Amino acid sequence: MIDKNVVKQLVEEWLQGKDYFLVDIMVSADDRIVVEIDHAEGVWIEDCVDLSRFIESRLSRDEADYELEVGSAGIGQPFKVKQQYINHIGKEVEVLSVDGKKSRGILTAADDDCFTVTIRTKVKEEGAKRPKTVDQEHVFSYNEIKYTKYLISFK
Numbered sequence: 001m002i003d004k005n006v007v008k009q010l011v012e013e014w015l016q017g018k019d020y021f022l023v024d025i026m027v028s029a030d031d032r033i034v035v036e037i038d039h040a041e042g043v044w045i046e047d048c049v050d051l052s053r054f055i056e057s058r059l060s061r062d063e064a065d066y067e068l069e070v071g072s073a074g075i076g077q078p079f080k081v082k083q084q085y086i087n088h089i090g091k092e093v094e095v096l097s098v099d100g101k102k103s104r105g106i107l108t109a110a111d112d113d114c115f116t117v118t119i120r121t122k123v124k125e126e127g128a129k130r131p132k133t134v135d136q137e138h139v140f141s142y143n144e145i146k147y148t149k150y151l152i153s154f155k
Contacts (some may be wrong), residue, residue: 005053007025021037023073033069034069043071096147097140
């Protein structure tokens with residue numbers, strides 16, 4: 001079986017000096033290797049091919065027969081690394097908390113410990129006839145959510 005750490009070292013070697021970052025590496029028991037990379041401005045197929053060839057040139061098929069897939073982190077898929085939060089600041093996201101509450105709003109900040117989403121909510125103030133829409137900032141720690149994902153808008 002191919003060691004995931006070996007693949008990770010190869011990917012990190014290829015990433016040096018590039019604006020890409022590693023999202024995930026999966027190695028199954030039958031040596032199916034899946035590498036996901038991302039970039040703030042999107043992933044080019046040519047770069048996926050280049051990374052795939054780089055990995056293949058350094059792994060021996062004599063030691064293990066493997067299947068290799070290199071691609072980008074899927075759009076609309078949950079974020080897996082903090083860099084994805086940083087890259088999507090200013091964009092609309094959906095957050096599912098561990099208690100099952102879904103929130104939608106604009107991702108406005110992210111750091112190593114938490115991220116902030118500005119959510120539009122209707123609030124009825126005392127004495128008012130109708131509720132008004134206000135922006136409220138919600139701070140989430142990464143361990144209190146099940147997922148966060150970018151919402152694709154066709155407006």
